[in-house]
Amino acid sequence: MNNSVRERREALGLSQASLGEHLGVSRQTINSIETGKYDPSLPLAFTIARYFGTTIEEIFDDQPHA
Amino acid sequence: MTSPTRNLAIKLATSVVAGSTACAAFVALALAADKPSLAKGMVTGGSLALAAFVALSVIAHVRRDAPPEARLATGIADERDRRLATRAAAHAAIAMYAVSVGGVIALAFGASGIAVLGCVMWAGLLAAGLSFIVSVRRG
Numbered sequence: 001m002n003n004s005v006r007e008r009r010e011a012l013g014l015s016q017a018s019l020g021e022h023l024g025v026s027r028q029t030i031n032s033i034e035t036g037k038y039d040p041s042l043p044l045a046f047t048i049a050r051y052f053g054t055t056i057e058e059i060f061d062d063q064p065h066a
Numbered sequence: 067m068t069s070p071t072r073n074l075a076i077k078l079a080t081s082v083v084a085g086s087t088a089c090a091a092f093v094a095l096a097l098a099a100d101k102p103s104l105a106k107g108m109v110t111g112g113s114l115a116l117a118a119f120v121a122l123s124v125i126a127h128v129r130r131d132a133p134p135e136a137r138l139a140t141g142i143a144d145e146r147d148r149r150l151a152t153r154a155a156a157h158a159a160i161a162m163y164a165v166s167v168g169g170v171i172a173l174a175f176g177a178s179g180i181a182v183l184g185c186v187m188w189a190g191l192l193a194a195g196l197s198f199i200v201s202v203r204r205g
Contacts, residue, residue: 017131024144025144025145025146026131026132026134026137026144026146026147027131028131028134028146028205029144029145029146029147031205032146032205035205037204037205038146038149038205040145041145044145
């Protein structure tokens with residue numbers, strides 16, 4: 001699943017580890033989400049969206065880009 | 067001694083005492099049944115398991131970026147770690163079922179029951195370990 005977690009994290013000047021600390025997950029989990037290898041659970045997706053002050057739909061996109 | 071370090075020391079001491087007690091009980095049972103080889107295996111296996119638990123706990127405590135297995139062993143796993151462990155357990159169950167089918171056939175042909183059980187156990191352990199390693203490497 002495509003997502004904009006990396007762009008939003010970098011815009012805030014955060015490392016993967018510090019974002020992970022804020023969200024209560026490991027650095028590896030943040031890395032896996034950013035690279036699209038791991039789709040977060042719904043509760044974690046909501047936590048991510050709230051952290052960035054937006055909605056899940058704005059961050060995660062299940063439609064493959066042309 | 068800082069509070070997290072003291073908590074870790076207490077947790078490790080409790081775990082080692084509980085694990086050693088459980089292991090000693092099984093060893094006593096094996097010795098009472100006149101199975102010294104089994105008792106020796108229990109001592110070796112129990113010691114290795116306890117040593118691995120202590121090592122993973124210390125790694126998880128010392129390293130900020132601890133590996134998933136260390137976080138799982140010390141109870142600080144996140145949802146991805148638990149998903150990896152669940153997948154490994156599922157693969158272990160499939161492997162053990164497959165080997166147990168072969169084991170039933172082997173038993174019908176006169177194979178030793180303890181050998182078949184050992185094969186089932188090791189198949190599960192190997193499948194779980196392999197699945198976990200591959201899943202972690204793939205991200």
